[in-house]
Amino acid sequence: MAQEFDSHYDVIVIGGGGSGLSTAVQAAKNGLTCAVLEKEEQLGGSSAFAEGHAAFESDEQKKRGITVTKQEAYTAYIDYSHWRCDSALVNRFVENAATTITKMRDEVGAVYEDVTITAPEQPGELVTWHLPEGEVAHLLELLEADARRRGVDIFLSTPATRILRGEDGKIKGVVAKDADGETVRLGARAVVVGSGGYAANPALINKYGKFKIGEHVINAGGKGNTGDGLKMMQEVGAVENSNIGTMVFFPLMRDKTVTSHVNNAGMQPSLWVDKYGRRFTNETVGLNFGNAGDLMVGLPDAMFWCILDQDYIDMLVNKGNFVGLGIYVRNYEKLIHLPGELEADAANSSCTNVHKGETLEALAGKIGVAPEVLRSEVGEYNGYVSAGEDKKYRKDPKYLFPCNRGPFYAIKMEPGIMVSVGAIKINEYMQVLDANGGVIPGLYSVGCDAGGLFGESYQLTIPGSANGFALTSGWLSADDIAEKVNAGAL
Numbered sequence: 039m040a041q042e043f044d045s046h047y048d049v050i051v052i053g054g055g056g057s058g059l060s061t062a063v064q065a066a067k068n069g070l071t072c073a074v075l076e077k078e079e080q081l082g083g084s085s086a087f088a089e090g091h092a093a094f095e096s097d098e099q100k101k102r103g104i105t106v107t108k109q110e111a112y113t114a115y116i117d118y119s120h121w122r123c124d125s126a127l128v129n130r131f132v133e134n135a136a137t138t139i140t141k142m143r144d145e146v147g148a149v150y151e152d153v154t155i156t157a158p159e160q161p162g163e164l165v166t167w168h169l170p171e172g173e174v175a176h177l178l179e180l181l182e183a184d185a186r187r188r189g190v191d192i193f194l195s196t197p198a199t200r201i202l203r204g205e206d207g208k209i210k211g212v213v214a215k216d217a218d219g220e221t222v223r224l225g226a227r228a229v230v231v232g233s234g235g236y237a238a239n240p241a242l243i244n245k246y247g248k249f250k251i252g253e254h255v256i257n258a259g260g261k262g263n264t265g266d267g268l269k270m271m272q273e274v275g276a277v278e279n280s281n282i283g284t285m286v287f288f289p290l291m292r293d294k295t296v297t298s299h300v301n302n303a304g305m306q307p308s309l310w311v312d313k314y315g316r317r318f319t320n321e322t323v324g325l326n327f328g329n330a331g332d333l334m335v336g337l338p339d340a341m342f343w344c345i346l347d348q349d350y351i352d353m354l355v356n357k358g359n360f361v362g363l364g365i366y367v368r369n370y371e372k373l374i375h376l377p378g379e380l381e382a383d384a385a386n387s388s389c390t391n392v393h394k395g396e397t398l399e400a401l402a403g404k405i406g407v408a409p410e411v412l413r414s415e416v417g418e419y420n421g422y423v424s425a426g427e428d429k430k431y432r433k434d435p436k437y438l439f440p441c442n443r444g445p446f447y448a449i450k451m452e453p454g455i456m457v458s459v460g461a462i463k464i465n466e467y468m469q470v471l472d473a474n475g476g477v478i479p480g481l482y483s484v485g486c487d488a489g490g491l492f493g494e495s496y497q498l499t500i501p502g503s504a505n506g507f508a509l510t511s512g513w514l515s516a517d518d519i520a521e522k523v524n525a526g527a528l
């Protein structure tokens with residue numbers, strides 16, 4: 039009889055991002071044999087793009103005089119989700135996130151440079167964003183080195199294709215394609231899926247999202263996040279969390295990097311109009327990029343134009359922005375590269391997301407809106423500026439600036455997506471549940487493949503939530519596996 043498996047491990051981790059590497063390191067620490075299967079040529083996934091991660095009552099907060107209690111964080115998650123999150127899962131994350139900081143620092147070698155917030159002018163933001171030296175990308179390097187030192191086998195360019203479940207209902211292992219394209223069968227007591235969600239799959243964005251905008255979305259995260267893990271888990275009985283369509287959208291310019299000053303200018307609370315040239319919101323929504331992203335996906339063609347006049351541009355250059363984008367463009371940073379970028383983009387005939395007009399009518403023609411509509415909207419807005427009161431959307435006068443000195447620019451902003459953050463239904467021990475609410479023995483889901491931390495929207499008022507949950511859910515799953523292995527339950 040042919041050998042059933044090519045090799046066997048206690049734990050197989052599908053996905054080598056933050057959640058997967060956290061799982062692997064803890065599994066090895068617990069004395070379990072472990073393999074990580076990563077379908078890309080390198081580790082990291084979307085965690086490699088993250089700057090920091092959330093924690094509550096951590097010693098890093100305490101030594102900086104920062105107080106964010108676990109109760110405060112728990113209540114914030116519950117309230118923000120309108121009680122649609124999984125309360126038990128939220129509690130377990132909140133209770134253990136500070137331990138993640140200790141583990142990453144004292145056991146893996148991370149150095150935390152700061153604990154801060156993302157946007158100083160955004161009301162209600164908790165100071166939870168723990169920023170490690172070298173960002174999370176360096177933290178992942180430390181995790182990889184620790185995993186390899188502890189004997190974890192890491193296989194790159196090795197996508198898992200199927201999870202194996204036996205007739206007794208227990209998970210038995212996985213089928214994968216190795217780097218040479220050969221099929222391999224790996225046995226395991228437990229399989230942990232941390233493949234990053236489905237943000238890079240337009241079809242699944244349309245399937246699970248409220249707005250069918252997959253063709254408009256710009257993926258700013260890991261290119262391998264195509265929903266493979268979801269599909270494999272569903273094939274062995276997993277079910278969708280009720281908030282599976284939760285995604286982290288934010289305004290982004292197509293074909294621009296997150297460090298671009300033009301891109302950052304397009305996020306500022308100046309004057310925004312939709313594809314028809316009509317103002318549609320209080321632009322201070324841009325102070326919270328998650329809220330702005332959720333708003334824009336419901337607009338016609340899921341886009342808006344940010345209109346800037348020369349005075350506003352001069353202000354951004356000489357005084358600084360109102361809101362940055364993480365650490366890529368800092369809050370209050372002077373956008374010194376903005377004029378040059380704007381001119382280069384506007385002069386580039388192949389660039390369709392930046393346009394220049396000496397007059398508003400000329401600008402309207404270039405962005406495809408009726409000149410009289412744009413002139414009327416800008417005129418109405420300037421009237422609010424003169425009166426010191428936005429009678430349409432109640433925009434804080436602090437952000438009211440006239441738009442009347444040419445040349446004028448229009449920056450096209452579209453929905454960028456970082457990650458999806460709602461997926462498979464799990465319990466607070468990261469165990470995957472079936473349609474009857476029962477545990478699938480030996481199957482765990484962590485990070486963005488797991489559902490339950492959020493409601494319909496990502497909570498930017500607790501910065502670092504997604505990556506904090508990824509790192510924390512990883513080691514928590516490994517601890518639960520070790521406990522069950524030692525008890526003979528797996």
